[in-house]
Amino acid sequence: MKTRTVWLPPGRVAPGMTLAVPVIGRDGKTLLAAGVTLDPTTLDRLTRRGVEALAVSEIDARDPAELARERAASEERLRHLFRGEGSDARSELHAALLAWRLEELQ
Amino acid sequence: MNPPDLEELIGHADAIPSLPEIVRHLIHSLDDDLADVDTLVHDINADPAIVGRLLAAANSAAFGLSARIDSARQAFLVLGINRVSAIILGAALLDRYHAGSPDFDARLLWRHTFGVAVCARVIAEACDEEPETAFTAGLLHDIGQLLMVSGAPAAYARVLALQSEDDWSVLAAEHEVFGYNHAQAGGRLADYWRLPRDIAEAIAAHHEPDRFDSTLGEIVHLAEALAHALDLGGPPNNRVPAVSDRASARLGVRWRDLVSHFGEIEARYDGLRIALAL
Numbered sequence: 001m002k003t004r005t006v007w008l009p010p011g012r013v014a015p016g017m018t019l020a021v022p023v024i025g026r027d028g029k030t031l032l033a034a035g036v037t038l039d040p041t042t043l044d045r046l047t048r049r050g051v052e053a054l055a056v057s058e059i060d061a062r063d064p065a066e067l068a069r070e071r072a073a074s075e076e077r078l079r080h081l082f083r084g085e086g087s088d089a090r091s092e093l094h095a096a097l098l099a100w101r102l103e104e105l106q
Numbered sequence: 107m108n109p110p111d112l113e114e115l116i117g118h119a120d121a122i123p124s125l126p127e128i129v130r131h132l133i134h135s136l137d138d139d140l141a142d143v144d145t146l147v148h149d150i151n152a153d154p155a156i157v158g159r160l161l162a163a164a165n166s167a168a169f170g171l172s173a174r175i176d177s178a179r180q181a182f183l184v185l186g187i188n189r190v191s192a193i194i195l196g197a198a199l200l201d202r203y204h205a206g207s208p209d210f211d212a213r214l215l216w217r218h219t220f221g222v223a224v225c226a227r228v229i230a231e232a233c234d235e236e237p238e239t240a241f242t243a244g245l246l247h248d249i250g251q252l253l254m255v256s257g258a259p260a261a262y263a264r265v266l267a268l269q270s271e272d273d274w275s276v277l278a279a280e281h282e283v284f285g286y287n288h289a290q291a292g293g294r295l296a297d298y299w300r301l302p303r304d305i306a307e308a309i310a311a312h313h314e315p316d317r318f319d320s321t322l323g324e325i326v327h328l329a330e331a332l333a334h335a336l337d338l339g340g341p342p343n344n345r346v347p348a349v350s351d352r353a354s355a356r357l358g359v360r361w362r363d364l365v366s367h368f369g370e371i372e373a374r375y376d377g378l379r380i381a382l383a384l
Contacts, residue, residue: 005369006369007369007370007372007373008373008376009373009376009377009378010166010167010168010169010377011166011377011380012376013169043169044168044169046169047168047169047184047185048184050185050186050188050189051169052167052189052373052374052377053370053373054169054373055369055370077337078335080344080345081334081335081337081340081344081345081346082335082345082346083345084345086346086348086349087348087349087350087351088351089331089349089350089351089353089354089361090331090346090349092354092360092361093331093332093335093346093349093361094335095361095362096361096362096364097335097336097361097368099362100365100368
């Protein structure tokens with residue numbers, strides 16, 4: 001079954017979810033590896049380590065037509081947000097956002 | 107009636123509430139490993155409204171805690187000084203500066219500034235700069251708009267009309283109506299409030315970082331662009347402002363290298379909005 005990675009804040013993360021991206025501490029060390037099933041004790045520990053968001057795996061139930069509509073809407077919104085002339089850095093930001101949004105909607 | 111010039115506008119600064127003492131104390135303690143938690147807890151407990159906000163937000167900011175956070179001291183122990191400081195500063199700003207004018211929605215401004223604060227923290231982390239100072243500067247970067255709305259509501263309504271009806275940028279519209287912009291006004295207000303020098307400079311520099319020598323200003327400048335690009339709290343007519351090539355180069359920020367943080371930024375922003383009921 002197809003899955004996708006979703007970043008969630010506290011309050012939207014529940015025990016039983018699977019961690020999709022490792023949690024890295026401020027010292028660069030891995031606090032929790034990807035693939036771990038989250039339990040209350042682990043979540044409590046992450047709070048105390050200052051973690052503010054977690055990436056979890058969830059089943060991707062979106063159908064291709066829905067994804068295509070979302071991709072078109074994202075491209076249109078980004079064109080609107082980046083309307084007008086801009087610097088190279090602004091163009092690079094536009095390109096990075098577009099690539100990320102489209103990757104999320106594959 | 108002509109809008110006030112910058113000097114006259116600063117004369118209106120007393121008409122808006124100043125920051126609570128505990129917030130000033132926290133701002134001056136940012137990134138200070140030796141900050142005295144006992145003193146901070148004592149000061150926080152002197153303000154019941156802030157304690158109430160802190161506890162509500164702290165319990166929302168925790169992942170599935172086994173026990174609820176029921177005191178300011180426990181909030182420090184569980185969440186740490188930096189997150190408690192962010193919550194208190196955010197709550198104080200929301201509680202004190204909610205008034206706008208019929209044309210100006212302060213909540214929209216705060217949603218935007220929380221987005222900029224979260225982006226500033228991530229960019230600072232990527233650049234090995236102090237993330238909590240960057241977060242605070244991001245949260246305060248648009249205080250000049252509050253002063254302009256408060257000191258000249260009719261004139262600021264013309265700024266908003268130029269934006270919404272004719273798609274002017276906020277800077278161009280402010281210059282057209284006032285002859286100066288909210289970054290200049292905000293820098294002056296930060297000085298008046300005696301905020302730390304680096305934060306005051308960052309507020310003044312955030313739209314024109316090339317005219318200043320402020321690393322923090324450059325971080326807030328790029329954070330502003332990223333928050334608009336991610337549409338964090340953005341209105342329908344949102345637009346990504348100018349982005350300085352020089353600031354990007356000086357900080358060594360390459361947007362494609364930050365892509366892996368975008369999802370996390372959105373989640374952190376959602377977490378703050380939930381915690382502060384924004």
